[in-house]
Amino acid sequence: MNYLKVTIIGGxxxxxxxxxxxxxxxxxxxxxxxVWYEQVESQYPTGDGQGHGPDLGSEEWRSVxxxxxxxxxxxxxxxxxxxxxxxxxxxxxxxxQDNS
Numbered sequence: 889m890n891y892l893k894v895t896i897i898g899g900x901x902x903x904x905x906x907x908x909x910x911x912x913x914x915x916x917x918x919x920x921x922x923v924w925y926e927q928v929e930s931q932y933p934t935g936d937g938q939g940h941g942p943d944l945g946s947e948e949w950r951s952v953x954x955x956x957x958x959x960x961x962x963x964x965x966x967x968x969x970x971x972x973x974x975x976x977x978x979x980x981x982x983x984x985q986d987n988s
Contacts, residue, residue: 919974920945928977931985932956957981 925944934952935941942948950968954960957977966972 919978920971924974924978924982925949928953928982931982953977 922944929944932953933941934949934956942952947968950973951960954962954965954968959965966976
């Protein structure tokens with residue numbers, strides 16, 4: 889009897905799951921993470937080619953990224969210490985380059 893209940897409940901759950909429109913689901917792009925910093929670094933290297941350079945994600949590193957992008961001292965760029973900085977860089981430079 890319990891097996892029958894579990895089977896029926898499972899079947900109903902599967903049917904209901906198929907009724908939902910999952911096309912609206914938005915996948916959040918991770919920013920300000922080590923993986924994201926590595927992606928930025930691969931596209932805009934900050935080192936000297938001999939293994940020397942600022943620590944990924946540090947204020948110094950972010951400043952060098954801005955320099956490489958030609959946006960240092962641009963008032964439209966969020967503060968390098970903010971989460972918004974990563975979003976700004978990602979949307980305008982990282983994703984844009986990935987889509988080209």
